[in-house]
Amino acid sequence: MPNIREAVAWTKALGQTALTARMDLDRGKGMDIWQSDKLAIFLLFVVPGFISIKCYQLAFPGTVRATSEQLIDAVAYSSINYALLFVPVMLVERSSLAAASPLAYYLFYFFAVFIAPILWVVIWKLMRASSLMQRTAPHPTAKPWDFVFQQRKLYWVKVTLSNGSVIGGRYAGSSFASSAPAPEQIYLEECWILGGKGQFVRKKNQTAGVLILSKDISHIELRE
Incomplete structure (x- = not known):
């Protein structure tokens, strides 16, 4: 040196x-x-x-x-x-x-x-x-989307779309959510049928999950 x-x-x-x-x-x-x-x-x-x-x-x-x-x-x-x-x-x-x-x-x-x-x-x-x-500096993760999904927790998810319809599903080990700078997108490995009161009734048959794009999403509810 x-x-x-x-x-x-x-x-x-x-x-x-x-x-x-x-x-x-x-x-x-x-x-x-x-x-x-x-x-x-x-x-x-x-x-x-x-x-x-x-x-x-x-x-x-x-x-x-x-x-x-x-x-x-x-x-x-x-x-x-x-x-x-x-x-x-x-x-x-x-x-x-x-x-x-x-x-x-x-x-x-x-x-x-x-x-x-x-x-x-x-x-x-x-x-x-x-x-x-x-306490004195902002969190290093810029977007709440990244903060939530980078923790890789398991959730029951309700995605409300821009047209008012709701998609229910299971976010688990094989699911995936995009991270910045890519636009927000989420893949739910299980798509579920919801009841009249919003409860999860059963998993849809013959489906490999659902992919939802950010342009279609109004908001997302997560349940542990």
């Missing part, structure tokens, strides 16, 4: 590389990263950030941004990753680990580049979902 002077030089080169890459992507050109110096910069300062971004998008579904718009964010998140790992990195570099056990040395940096960015997202998700954090 580079020393302090090399890190400063790499940081300057990184800024120029990121700016050039962003301009090339905006113009529809590809980014040539296969030169050895650019490849090293890309692996160290872009890949960890992209891993964090993609894991965050999986943990907190939302709007998908273009790759060119994520490049600067990836560099920033990679820098945060190394800032959090500053003490372990310094301890490893000041030790004789590289000479004593090259495998352990490279495994540490594999962890720093590929594993740690995932752990930060997991920790951040736990913090954002905690009751203490929610």
Whole structure:
């Protein structure tokens, strides 16, 4: 790994590389990263950030941004990753680990580049979902639809359509609900006949369930 002077030089080169890459992507050109110096910069300062971004998008579904718009964010998140790992990195570099056990040395940096960015997202998700954090910050899940269905609970469901009709069904292990940024859609693996008072009478025969689109939905009632 580079020393302090090399890190400063790499940081300057990184800024120029990121700016050039962003301009090339905006113009529809590809980014040539296969030169050895650019490849090293890309692996160290872009890949960890992209891993964090993609894991965050999986943990907190939302709007998908273009790759060119994520490049600067990836560099920033990679820098945060190394800032959090500053003490372990310094301890490893000041030790004789590289000479004593090259495998352990490279495994540490594999962890720093590929594993740690995932752990930060997991920790951040736990913090954002905690009751203490929610007192001062909004919940990380933007839509109630995603908040409810990402819990994967089992429900008896009544879907009232825009025309006033009601569809009853069972949301269970083989059911599915879309998540952002896709439009709200729900698949109920069991479709049930409802009685005159709205009670669930029996499962419909010869049906594999029902798929309901967001444009047809007025509101949904969930019963545990």
